[in-house]
Amino acid sequence: MKDFISEYAHGKEIVDTVFEAASGAISAIKKHGDDAVVNGAFGTYFKEDKTFLTFDSVYRVFDKVPDFQKGKYASSIAGPPEFQEAVKEWLFKSAGLDIDADVIATPGGTGALSSTTKNTLAPGETVIHPDIGWGPYKTIAKENNTPVEYYQLFDGDAFNLESFKATCTKVMKDQGKVLAFINDPCQNPTGYTMSQEEWDDVLSFINELSEQGPFILLHDIAYIDFNQKGDDYKKLFEKFTTMNENVLTVIAFSASKTLTAYGWRVGAQVLISSNEEGRRKFKHACGNSARGGWSTVNNGGMVCFSEIALNENNKAAYMKEKNAYVTLLKERAEIMIEEAKDVGLPLYPYHEGFFITIRIDDQVVKNELHLKLKNHNIFFVNVYGGLRVAICSIPKTKLKGLAKRVKNVLDEIVEDEETPLKESGDETNDEANTTP
Numbered sequence: 001m002k003d004f005i006s007e008y009a010h011g012k013e014i015v016d017t018v019f020e021a022a023s024g025a026i027s028a029i030k031k032h033g034d035d036a037v038v039n040g041a042f043g044t045y046f047k048e049d050k051t052f053l054t055f056d057s058v059y060r061v062f063d064k065v066p067d068f069q070k071g072k073y074a075s076s077i078a079g080p081p082e083f084q085e086a087v088k089e090w091l092f093k094s095a096g097l098d099i100d101a102d103v104i105a106t107p108g109g110t111g112a113l114s115s116t117t118k119n120t121l122a123p124g125e126t127v128i129h130p131d132i133g134w135g136p137y138k139t140i141a142k143e144n145n146t147p148v149e150y151y152q153l154f155d156g157d158a159f160n161l162e163s164f165k166a167t168c169t170k171v172m173k174d175q176g177k178v179l180a181f182i183n184d185p186c187q188n189p190t191g192y193t194m195s196q197e198e199w200d201d202v203l204s205f206i207n208e209l210s211e212q213g214p215f216i217l218l219h220d221i222a223y224i225d226f227n228q229k230g231d232d233y234k235k236l237f238e239k240f241t242t243m244n245e246n247v248l249t250v251i252a253f254s255a256s257k258t259l260t261a262y263g264w265r266v267g268a269q270v271l272i273s274s275n276e277e278g279r280r281k282f283k284h285a286c287g288n289s290a291r292g293g294w295s296t297v298n299n300g301g302m303v304c305f306s307e308i309a310l311n312e313n314n315k316a317a318y319m320k321e322k323n324a325y326v327t328l329l330k331e332r333a334e335i336m337i338e339e340a341k342d343v344g345l346p347l348y349p350y351h352e353g354f355f356i357t358i359r360i361d362d363q364v365v366k367n368e369l370h371l372k373l374k375n376h377n378i379f380f381v382n383v384y385g386g387l388r389v390a391i392c393s394i395p396k397t398k399l400k401g402l403a404k405r406v407k408n409v410l411d412e413i414v415e416d417e418e419t420p421l422k423e424s425g426d427e428t429n430d431e432a433n434t435t436p
């Protein structure tokens, strides 16, 4: 007898570790009061007074967007022309670049990741992700029936170029085509940002490998506007214009994350390739996916983003307001990193952004620590290779002393002879260990 669900929809039971951790934190707050709980599970920005961050420079512009603009469909599947222009202004002109690129509006960065996967790989073809990465990458792969190969993100404290090369080379050999994800800057969940030299090495390797078949580089820039270099980071995009004809770069941009208006669901795929025909075909395929998937993106959100990106005064007000919160992330990170160093709590290399990850190679110890911390009213997200601490949602007062509290619990676990310790490094990157 057949099932209600198709054979392709099996195995889709979703294990949402972030929502699970977040609901645990909320129940603990209800039971013990806010002061007693460290909620490091939420991946959204909370201010020092523990309220959700909204920018006046965004919402006062939004207030002025006419009601009909908020209610209507967008004028084009790829987003209104002003929105497409605004995205290019934001990503390229702000860094002094004039890049020939196509823009397709998507519901958040997620829409860009999903549509790119769907339109570059046939079901059964393999996508390449970092081993330590954002959990829903796997959900997207499952949705598109694409198996995943992982490259190791780190070699010590640096980007693991050799692993990236080996994984891409293998997949190119097997299927004659590569789609590889890189999340940079402010990588989720580690906060790592690649150096210019690391990018140069990656891009020159991609050029070389693309002689064997098409290479699609998915550059996920979800947290770009929370990096310390600001618009200077965007100068990197110029390098994408010098790639071989067989390379397509898709920048996955999340305008709603930039504006801390996560629920607006505004984002874009930004396509750069010297292969104009290939780019045109891909753009049409993505347009069809939009029409057949979500139709158009939230028009009011796109209009508001355009009003900020294309109006100097609005943009200046946003930058001023936002930059204070980039500084606050730095201050929060410094507390956690300094204290972790003092007490010997291992962290992955953090540079900037919303998240820091405590490094725990042994999966048994990691799972135990995750559970025991909950008993201490400390809530993190269990990720591959560690526990993600969302410094975007923890005020400085609660970060002070946190590393020591965690280290104490970790020491108890490691000292406990009953703990059936496994050899480190034997964790599989399975669904239960993802990072939403």
Ligand SMILES: Cc1ncc(COP(=O)(O)O)c(C=O)c1O
Pocket: 043, 107, 108, 109, 110, 111, 134, 183, 188, 220, 222, 253, 254, 255, 256, 257, 262, 266, 267, 436
């Ligand atoms: C690394 C990464 N990529 C993409 C996204 C997608 O963002 P959204 O779809 O909310 O724009 C997120 C959201 O948390 C993320 O962390």
